[in-house]
Amino acid sequence: MLDPYNRDINYLRISVTDRCNLRCTYCRPMEGISLTGHEDILRYEEILRVVSRAVALGFVKVRLTGGEPLVRRGFVEFAAELKKLKGLEDISLTTNGILLEKYADAIFKAGITRINISLDSLDRDKYRQITRGGNLDDVFNGIAAVEKAGFSPIKINTVIVKGFNDNEVMDFARLAMGKPFQIRFIEIMPVSSVNTGHAEDFLPNRELMETIGRHFRLAPLAGKKHKSDGPARIYTLQDGRGEIGFIDPVSDHFCATCNRLRLMADGKLRACLLKDEEVDLKAALRRKCGDGELDDLIGRAVRLKPEKHDLDCTDRHLKKCHRDMSDIGG
Numbered sequence: 094m095l096d097p098y099n100r101d102i103n104y105l106r107i108s109v110t111d112r113c114n115l116r117c118t119y120c121r122p123m124e125g126i127s128l129t130g131h132e133d134i135l136r137y138e139e140i141l142r143v144v145s146r147a148v149a150l151g152f153v154k155v156r157l158t159g160g161e162p163l164v165r166r167g168f169v170e171f172a173a174e175l176k177k178l179k180g181l182e183d184i185s186l187t188t189n190g191i192l193l194e195k196y197a198d199a200i201f202k203a204g205i206t207r208i209n210i211s212l213d214s215l216d217r218d219k220y221r222q223i224t225r226g227g228n229l230d231d232v233f234n235g236i237a238a239v240e241k242a243g244f245s246p247i248k249i250n251t252v253i254v255k256g257f258n259d260n261e262v263m264d265f266a267r268l269a270m271g272k273p274f275q276i277r278f279i280e281i282m283p284v285s286s287v288n289t290g291h292a293e294d295f296l297p298n299r300e301l302m303e304t305i306g307r308h309f310r311l312a313p314l315a316g317k318k319h320k321s322d323g324p325a326r327i328y329t330l331q332d333g334r335g336e337i338g339f340i341d342p343v344s345d346h347f348c349a350t351c352n353r354l355r356l357m358a359d360g361k362l363r364a365c366l367l368k369d370e371e372v373d374l375k376a377a378l379r380r381k382c383g384d385g386e387l388d389d390l391i392g393r394a395v396r397l398k399p400e401k402h403d404l405d406c407t408d409r410h411l412k413k414c415h416r417d418m419s420d421i422g423g
């Protein structure tokens with residue numbers, strides 16, 4: 094489906110739950126968020142219906158996220174049903190990895206073979222701090238489980254917070270030397286109520302790249318190696334087995350190539366991560382609307398896509414949207 098700026102919108106990110114087993118400091122408020130009641134969360138069969146209409150309209154790619162998708166009961170069975178949808182070419186998962194040791198095999202068998210694992214520190218104490226209680230060993234065991242199960246590619250998403258984990262940039266880069274992982278540095282965004290000190294926390298990826306470039310030879314990867322590379326700038330490391338990716342939503346907008354909509358757990362379809370325009374699908378789904386009405390609602394969200402978001406490094410990053418990232422699904 095073409096949006097008003099001629100972009101082909103064919104990628105749906107789905108937050109299957111707003112619940113999470115971590116409380117990352119830059120993502121979720123300490124007290125938690127006001128969770129959507131179970132009745133108000135889209136049922137799996139409703140999500141499947143939305144995806145099947147989206148696929149009929151030309152969507153080919155889905156990413157499952159959250160909250161933490163693996164905390165929702167029945168997730169594996171849902172993934173297996175999603176996999177059966179004809180025309181859906183690519184299904185991937187973003188997870189914090191805490192429950193992966195338990196679920197890696199089952200998810201893989203269900204048909205999800207691409208995975209992004211969020212990991213912001215390789216130091217146990219710091220990991221516990223930034224996640225407010227997470228156990229790093231759970232994530233390491235999860236990563237070992239996805240390697241063993243055969244996932245490919247395995248991507249590690251890292252948000253660097255200035256003055257907190259910027260001293261670990263090289264440790265993360267070294268991970269990509271020894272393992273065939275893609276380590277992706279994502280610039281911290283002032284999305285939610287928790288990022289009030291964003292200008293102080295923010296470090297442009299350009300600086301991380303300079304740091305890594307002082308130790309390793311980085312060569313830009315021409316074209317996309319993986320279908321799921323999206324807006325990341327990917328570099329190979331000389332003599333390394335993995336890659337480094339940089340995702341720069343703050344310092345270098347990639348809105349011109351944005352191809353996505355976001356379906357949230359409460360049934361709202363969001364046109365842009367950083368803008369609050371949404372279309373409600375749940376009401377229509379619950380009164381068993383026809384396919385035509387659902388198609389119109391998806392089309393309305395596509396038409397709501399702005400040309401670009403207005404995050405700007407020069408205005409001290411004050412622009413925010415009302416939802417927390419843990420709600421939108423990243």
Ligand code: SAM
Pocket residue numbers: 113119120158159160161162187188189209210211250251252279280281282283284285288418419420422423
């Ligand atoms: N629980 C899953 C996880 O941890 O990957 C999925 C949801 S989480 C919201 C998805 C991604 O959003 C994570 O990689 C997280 O680091 C990222 N994220 C959350 N808040 C962010 C922010 N303010 N700026 C940049 N990335 C953020």
